[in-house]
Amino acid sequence: MPSQFTASTSAWTREAASRYCARLARSHYENFTVGSWLVPRDKLRHIYAVYAYCRTVDDLGDEALPEEADAGGQGIDTTSLLKDSLAQRRPDVAGDVREFRLALLDLWQRELEACYSGLPTHPVMVALQETIETFDIPREPFLKLIEANRMEQRASRYATYGGLLDYCQHSANPVGHLFLYLFGYRDEERQRLSDSTCTALQLANFWQDVARDYQKGRIYLPQEDMEQFGYSEAELSQGVFNPNFQRLMAFEVERAMDLFRVGADLVPRLSGVARLDVSLFTRGGVSVLEAIRRRQYDVLSGRPSLSRARKARLFLSSWLGWKLGLRFRVPG
Structure with a gap:
């Protein structure tokens, strides 16, 4: 039929x-x-x-x-x-x-x-x-x-950070370009800043879901980084949380924060609802990374997430910034 x-x-x-x-x-x-x-x-x-x-x-x-x-x-x-x-x-x-x-x-x-x-x-x-x-x-x-x-x-593993970024260029960055097209922005500079934000959002999601993704057979932590910090896939399979894993995750979280810092310059280059939405996405992604930090980078025993109250505060702060023309800065 x-x-x-x-x-x-x-x-x-x-x-x-x-x-x-x-x-x-x-x-x-x-x-x-x-x-x-x-x-x-x-x-x-x-x-x-x-x-x-x-x-x-x-x-x-x-x-x-x-x-x-x-x-x-x-x-x-x-x-x-x-x-x-x-x-x-x-x-x-x-x-x-x-x-x-x-x-x-x-x-x-x-x-x-x-x-x-x-x-x-x-x-x-x-x-x-x-x-x-x-x-x-x-x-x-x-x-x-x-x-x-x-x-x-x-592929279910990534040998290098560059390989992971290439995946993000296909899986995350195009979404930002589509968003910009819908709001009338077509220039390369805004697209470049959007790429930083979208890649950072994708990485924040990966680092939030390390345990969940492993259960699906996927590891987004670059193998070169795991080797650098002395953490093995065998340990990940057992959910081993140790100082090496902490240092590895701190390294990955800080790299994602750096991308958010670059991408934050997109917000003042937008207007209207587009500016509010990008501010919300950025604040939300940064908050996920901060939640990982508060857990001392333990993303293996539980998934860091934002409470409804936290999400409400994010919206309120973004809305006020939007109305008052304030600039959001990613924490150092």
Whole structure:
């Protein structure tokens, strides 16, 4: 039985596709800053479309399994439409998770190309095509996000910090570029500063989730750094927290802080809600790193996180800074 994805494009008008993306975004409301509530409605639909694209490509690379049934009743599952289509086109990949995900990503890229030169059929892409046309967004950031998820299928360890940064250039930095396009910023200087902030946010997430990622079979701590500080993968597998691990994490946290310090110069170069949102993201990422420090860098026995009260204070301080034109400085 053909899925909606393989049906004719008339199954998804742009308005219906936009509502689909909005439902998807709202079902993951924790990923939106409070500042998003202040975004004009006509722009918010485009933010939803970009978010839906990013969310789906990450799900394809990180969550999709051949044997999964449709989510029915568990919320919006944008990947199920792709899985149905793939089952018809590539039944040969059904038994291999890695090949299955790579095939899904190939299918997703074909849909992206249809946004630029044809008629996309997936609802996320139908909505995204309007956003691409409205803001004249190039292919590159979208393609990099797909490539980042291909990289995830090929590597679960990073030999060097440079290799990890290359991954961040594909997985995190394009999101910042897309955000800037949506708010009318296209210059290289703002993109450069955005790259520092987005990479720092990605690293903060990695250092927050060292234990969780290891359980998924992934280690983002560069192997060269683990060797430098005398901490082994065998110790990580046992959750060994010792002075060597503390020094390793202190080193990684400080490098991420340095990136936040560089990226903080983006905030005064923005205006309106964009300025508030970037300030919130920056303060949130810095607060995660500070939470790691407060735990004496022990991210193995528990996950450092921000309380609701802390998040509320972050919003209040960012909002006041936004209204008063104050500049946020990353702690030294």
